[in-house]
Structures are given as C-alpha cells and as structure tokens.
Amino acid sequence: MIRVGQGFDVHEFAENRPLIIGGIEIPHERGLIGHSDADVLLHTITDAALGAIGEGDIGRHFPDTDPDFKDADSAKLLEHIWKLVDARGYKLGNIDCTIIAQKPKMAPYIETIRARVAELLQADASQVNVKATTTEKLGFTGREEGIASMATILLVKKD
Numbered sequence: 001m002i003r004v005g006q007g008f009d010v011h012e013f014a015e016n017r018p019l020i021i022g023g024i025e026i027p028h029e030r031g032l033i034g035h036s037d038a039d040v041l042l043h044t045i046t047d048a049a050l051g052a053i054g055e056g057d058i059g060r061h062f063p064d065t066d067p068d069f070k071d072a073d074s075a076k077l078l079e080h081i082w083k084l085v086d087a088r089g090y091k092l093g094n095i096d097c098t099i100i101a102q103k104p105k106m107a108p109y110i111e112t113i114r115a116r117v118a119e120l121l122q123a124d125a126s127q128v129n130v131k132a133t134t135t136e137k138l139g140f141t142g143r144e145e146g147i148a149s150m151a152t153i154l155l156v157k158k159d
C-alpha cells in the first residue's frame with residue numbers, strides 16, 4: 001500500500017529574524033516571520049505528510065492562535081506528525097521538495113538540509129531530494145517579499 005501527499009507553504013520576510021529553512025539556520029540579512037519559527041520547508045513537509053495520511057493540515061494540528069506554538073521549533077512539529085505516520089504503519093518512500101526563493105542562494109545548504117530532513121523522517125538521505133529555484137525576479141518571491149516551498153511525498157506501508 002502506498003499513499004501520496006503534497007504540501008505548499010509561504011512565509012514573508014521580516015527584519016531581525018533568523019532565516020530557518022529545513023531545520024537549519026541560513027545566514028541572510030532577513031528571516032521569515034510566522035507564529036512559529038516560520039520554517040517554510042518543514043511546514044511544507046509536515047503538510048505533505050498530513051495529506052498522505054488524510055489528517056488535514058498543519059494549522060489543524062498546531063493552530064496559530066495557540067500560544068503553545070508561538071516561536072515553535074518546526075522540527076518538533078514535524079516529529080510529532082511523523083509519529084502519527086509511524087503509528088499508521090507507514091514509512092517514507094521518498095520526498096521531493098522545491099524551495100522557491102530569489103535569495104539567498106540555497107545551493108551551499110542543500111545537502112545539510114537534505115540530511116536533516118532525512119533524520120526527521122527517519123530515512124536515508126537518498127530518499128530525500130531538495131531543490132531550489134528562483135522565479136526570475138517575478139512575483140512575490142522574485143521581489144524578495146517571501147519564500148515559498150512545495151513538496152510531494154510518497155509513504156509506503158511498513159513490512
């Protein structure tokens with residue numbers, strides 16, 4: 001049995017915020033803003049996993065009105081959801097992610113993010129792919145107003 005899910009998320013840039021993407025801090029003059037640490041990629045992956053098991057979305061599990069999740073570490077949120085995936089009897093088949101950012105250049109950080117995502121999903125790095133693209137200076141990402149990301153996940157039933 002296999003299950004597929006997809007995720008998409010956007011966060012806006014703000015001054016005096018760290019830029020956290022894929023569970024790591026990336027040097028940049030601005031960071032992303034949100035109720036949590038605004039890790040756009042981990043939110044995308046969390047939504048993809050929830051989609052695959054038919055469990056709604058991240059806001060349903062971690063409402064942005066709940067002070068418990070203020071400045072939350074998104075890695076912890078993903079770990080919590082991954083326990084649900086595990087409890088349903090599924091493990092990662094593979095995941096493919098795209099970070100949509102005009103800046104910063106993600107290439108130097110991609111392998112570190114890949115390794116961290118694999119760790120969070122209790123999988124091998126070969127099961128995780130992380131890509132980045134600009135939007136050629138077009139749209140809100142092109143104007144550097146924020147960063148978006150997308151992911152498709154495949155879950156497979158454990159033996």
Ligand SMILES: Nc1ccn([C@@H]2O[C@H](COP(=O)(O)O)[C@@H](O)[C@H]2O)c(=O)n1
Nearest residue numbers: 101102103104105106107132133134135
């Ligand atoms: N924030 C980004 C965006 C892109 N890259 C890398 O550059 C390549 C070319 O991007 P285009 O948007 O011009 O197609 C892309 O394939 C990535 O390897 C990046 O590192 N960081």
Ligand SMILES: C[C@@]1(CO)OP(=O)(O)OP(=O)(O)OC[C@H]1O
Nearest residue numbers: 034035036043059062063064069
């Ligand atoms: C993660 C949560 C909860 O802290 O807040 P945000 O950081 O605002 O992120 P969003 O992508 O809007 O997803 C759901 C939220 O409820």
